Amino acid sequence: MVPGEALRGLAGVALFAAPGSGLAELLPTLRQLPPGRRLAYGYLLGVAWTAGWLYALSHWFAIPLRSPAILAVAAIPTLAGAAGAWRRRRRERRSASPSPPPTATKLAARLALIVGVAVTAAGFCDALTAPLLDWDGRLIWSTQARYLRAEGSVDASVLEEGKWWVTCPWYPLLMPVAQVAVLEVTRAGVDHHAFRPMYSAFLPVWLLLVWGGARSYAGQEAAGWTTLAAAMLSFPAFAGAGGAASAYSDLPLACFVGGGALLLLDLRGRLSAGLAAGILLAAAILTKAEGEILGPLALLVAAVVPLLSTPGARRREIWRRRRSMLALASLPVFLALALLHSWRAGIAGGFESFTRLTSWPLLWPGLLTRLPRLAHDAGAEMLTYADWGLFWWVAPLVVAAGWRGVRRRPARALLLLAGAPLAIGWLYATIAVDPHFIVTATWDRFLLQASLPFLMVFAMALRDLTRRATWQVQRRGHHTHLHRSESDLADGQLLSVDSGA
């Protein structure tokens, strides 16, 4: 590692963190978050904004993917955010309000912080010192990025002409565009791996989203243990076939969909949360083929599920409070869908790589006949110690034993959102010509895509377990506390334990 070259990689991360922080400053919902979570959402917004606009400008207005355009797109929110922060600080200095008292950090949260920092540092060490060696990163994403960079356009002729050997030319190109942005701005050579830290940065972002979301739903202790468990999972951190160490788009997709959904499920229905969520879901659509389903689905789930099994008057009130937020969130989503379909219309070969691997007539009776084989293969992937440790051995037990914690209203939406990528993966394997190959190659990545909502549910169950296990020790036979806790847990509202830290 040479310091100058390492700085290039870190500058690539800053290229997205700066405009994202600007956007987070301009959006009140994100501005009020603690610094770590604000930075996490900021990074996601920065990638979504910068690469998303470059994608649109290149396709619709033929603006080249070169430094002037990249820097201009990144500078707008950076400068606007800086101006907003400066004005806010001046206002706050005049009316100096006392800052909230710091909250005591629990053991689990400290352990999660230590492990999270360690695996993040390890990921950056690898990304700063070694070239890309993973499978799909070289097969698809980074190869496409090289074509885009050479032609300075997302409508590269190599993708459109159909006579060249390109794998999955119809895959959405948000992450390759982000790669091009890093390489162009840092003036890195074609072989330089300056874009790899950009992917590594998604790991701490994912962990901060797990921590922040779990803290909102289940409190600090359960969030700490859940984040610790997430930080110790090898697949998201180290896997060369989908983790932060690779140039796959699965971890970015998990962060975009999960982060957007967590913002949308907040029952307060703030407009700025809707806009931020919409930008993230739009990025999900432009990141990976599954995002085209998962992004709009997250919007639908956030719109419908809070209204289910709610009395009429309350339902109307929830809808009135949230409809503007949902409408605002849907704007970037529709724009991204329009961009994706407009861009894809010019790509040669259609879904050829997908249709070669699958056959729809296999769907029935494959749904039944392939079930045992697929369950066996998927189970084997989940129980692989090298990828997931013992997490999938114990997670079902924890969720089942803490099921009362999962009866709360947000859990239904989260379970739906966690189930959606797994359902897509299952369907894909069911209609696959070689289901064993598809499961072994993709199931771990579908788990990663489902990870954020699932870990929220896991945290809720864990909270229920820890509370009840403690109470039972302290007050065996005293059922009054237990009754009170059940009414606490069934209230269906977002817990208000989100201040501080």
Added chain:
Amino acid sequence: MERWWQGRWCIRRLALAAFLLSLIAGLPLTAVRTLRRVGRATLSLGEDARGARVRLLGAATVAALDSIRHAIPEDGEYLLVDGGEELQAEAYWVRFELAPRRAVFLGRLSEMERAPRLSWKLPPAARGVVVAYPGGPSRLLSGREFLELLEAKRGPG
């Protein structure tokens, strides 16, 4: 009723214990992988991007790729052949290394050897044929050299 409560209590305790056990069991793996990456980065202090490529891909492979890049301009095109005996990924990696040069994939060398001679007709307008060998450096051949290679592999008759 009391027994029912105790049963539930046991399951909760069991679930918590299993969870803590899973954390403890995951610690060695996380620690080893973390330390290995930090250690490798420490050892590669002072090594530039090219040095890292040479270390991981091998000097002969990097030299071969450089020479092919020199021969085919960035906006050029080439024919790509997988030199492996069975389905391997080497052709993918060579395509990645040579991108943004455009590739037309011809197939696997072992399959082409078995094809009748009459079908040995190369598409025109390519700068050459790149044969990607698994575990070894790739070779750039002219169309004539490639056909001679096929002849030699096929043998007389």
